Amino acid sequence: MLRRAGRTFATAAIPAATTKFLLSYDYVADILEKRAPHRPAHVERALAEVAAGRLEQAGAVGDADDDAPSGALFVFTTDSTKPVEAFVRSDPYYIHGLVPSYSIQEWTVVVKSA
Secondary structure, three states: OEEEOOEEEOOOOOOOOEEEEEEEEEOOOOHHHHHOOOHHHHHHHHHHHHHOOOEEEEEEEOOOOOOOOOEEEEEEOOOOOHHHHHHHHHOHHHHOOOOOEEEEEEEEEOOOOO
């Protein structure tokens, strides 16, 4: 219960936290021209991670006014970074130099929709 100015309010219990991993890619400037021969295998690789239950969602990010995405963001649900690292090392975009840098961050989700 929360008390403010003489009033009592019911409060919800804080939900249990869930750990996920965020994989962030930076793309080369001319990604749209360079990705074409590798895109089907890249998407197939991501879909394999979805089917395995490790990848929740993924997609390109960047300024809507730009002609090309600046990178991508992936949300993994795994118990370690090992599957995320394995994904990067096997991703055609990374193998062929379209991802000059990436980062993996642990993300503790406390609040989410049902």
